[in-house]
Amino acid sequence: MVVLGCTGSIGVNTLAIAKKFALDVEVLVCGKNIKLLNEQLKEFNPKVVVISDADDIPSVNHSNVFAGEENILKAIEDSKSELVVNALVGFMGLRPTLKAIQSDKKIALANKESLVACGNFIDSSKIQPIDSEHFGLWYLLQDRPVKKMIITASGGAFRDWDIEKLHGATLADTQKHPNWSMGQKITIDSATMVNKMFELLEARWLFGEGKYDAIIETKSLIHALIDFKDGSTTAHFAHANMQLPISYAIDAKMDASILKHIDLLEVASLEFRKIEQERYPVWQIKNELLNNPNRGVVINAANEVAIEKFINKEIGFMDIHKTILDAYEAYDIEPKNVDDVFAIDAKIRKELRR
Ligand SMILES: NC(=O)C1=CN([C@@H]2O[C@H](COP(=O)(O)OP(=O)(O)OC[C@H]3O[C@@H](n4cnc5c(N)ncnc54)[C@H](OP(=O)(O)O)[C@@H]3O)[C@@H](O)[C@H]2O)C=CC1
Ligand SMILES: CC(=O)[C@@H](O)[C@H](O)COP(=O)(O)O
Ligand SMILES: [Mn+2]
Structure with a gap:
């Protein structure tokens, strides 16, 4: 299988299950936690590894390491595995979900933001939900x-x-x-x-x-x-x-x-x-x-920007609610297709970050 987000909470639990049932792990994808990744590599020996930042490639103990979103998508497309576990966090998990569907894989989906933002354009028959x-x-x-x-x-x-x-x-x-x-x-x-x-x-x-x-x-x-x-x-x-x-x-x-x-x-x-x-x-x-479930893309983008600002101490906790409610009122728009989803998401992020 392909495990996206292998160093996160769901990723670590997924690898525990892979170990328990002796399942093959073909691809591991993570962000910045190279220490944990290196421990996982010793145990699961995947064919391909993808991380978020090219600067970290020399620290990864593997001969086939790539970085960045394009390489996550390529690893999914090139993989022989029938199953992709998507445990990435946030809207950045959407393109991998779409790529897995396009590549005719089954998806074990933890990345709920994929469905929140783009549910109308995702074939749910390909998805087995991980959310409890x-x-x-x-x-x-x-x-x-x-x-x-x-x-x-x-x-x-x-x-x-x-x-x-x-x-x-x-x-x-x-x-x-x-x-x-x-x-x-x-x-x-x-x-x-x-x-x-x-x-x-x-x-x-x-x-x-x-x-x-x-x-x-x-x-x-x-x-x-x-x-x-x-x-x-x-x-x-x-x-x-x-x-x-x-x-x-x-x-x-x-x-x-x-x-x-x-x-x-x-x-x-x-x-x-x-x-x-x-x-x-x-x-x-x-x-x-x-x-109006198509408007999920609006609240998802507003929520992610609000969380960024809250973490950076630019806004208080209750302002997360305000940001979402204001955006819901201000952006009365619905995507008509997948391209619209990305365009609406980008527009809202840009405008709310100003
Ligand atoms: N945790 C849970 O129990 C549940 C989670 N979910 C959903 O599952 C998803 C994952 O949640 P959770 O496991 O808690 O999240 P975590 O923050 O624990 O894990 C996120 C994973 O994504 C990786 N990641 C982040 N950014 C990038 C990037 N740019 N490129 C590659 N990898 C990246 C992280 O890597 P690194 O850490 O190495 O930087 C990490 O492996 C979310 O959508 C969440 O809503 C749903 C139900 C339950
Ligand atoms: C484990 C799981 O599925 C989470 O989504 C959980 O439900 C979050 O807890 P809350 O019920 O507090 O949102
Ligand atoms: Mn849940």
Whole structure:
């Protein structure tokens, strides 16, 4: 397989599963973490390696190392593997997703930004979702009429903070996720609830038109629920560990034991909460966005610029919400094709960075 983002949170878990099932790793792609990459190279011995920065090539212990986006795309195209695991973060994951589809590969997709920004132009039949909630929905779906699909949110780092204090929240504060250990960007997205809004769009593109919603389940032990028309609701329970979704994304017929079952007596109780707009202001456009899913490209670009500015201390935490809501109002545009997606993304980034 080809593993994009091998040094990240999903990438490392993917390689743990590759090791467990003795799977062949043909290509490894990462950014700047050359130390971890070199350890992975000793273990997996891929044919091709691609990193982000050409200056780092001499530090990589491999004879076939390339750098930059063009070489990521070439490595996908040239590979013999049938499967590409896309665990890159952000909009930069979109071109590799499109290239993998064009090259007739199956995609194990963690890079939700691909679907958020470009879902209308991506053939979802090629995708097995890695995202835990979408894996949960996929696991629960059966041939029965569905009324509503519900995904859960943890509530993120600030679910119990005084709302007045949120303006002063720092980058370090955003990273204190209550249940999951993940990369920096998704952990910020979890604190703003942007992650859940993205996941509703992701679900819409993966599973089609229908009713979708999200609620907070504070322990992240339930990942998805389906309300069936008959009045039954089923829920997907599993420990908060991405190795389960990754295993199925790599092999949909997975029949091995991956995680321990949850002991409900040990859990004792679960708590559900409504997602409140006061704490998570972006949530006010959730329904509107679900009715206009093509506008995902707008909120994705605005979110990525806002996060950059927040990390650089140019704006405060709550300004991330404001940037997204303002951009959603200012840019009432929808892409008609893939080229439009890239053009709209570039325009919004340029204008918001001014
Ligand atoms: N973490 C999780 O549990 C979940 C993550 N996701 C999604 O999966 C994706 C990955 O998330 P996560 O693993 O947490 O992110 P991380 O930040 O942990 O990892 C990102 C990976 O992308 C690599 N990368 C970044 N920029 C470049 C570049 N320019 N060229 C090549 N490689 C690059 C990084 O390399 P390096 O570190 O070497 O710089 C790293 O390997 C995101 O879209 C996220 O929303 C979805 C569900 C759960
Ligand atoms: C593990 C996973 O799938 C993440 O997307 C997780 O859901 C993030 O946590 P939040 O529920 O806090 O957004
Ligand atoms: Mn998720």
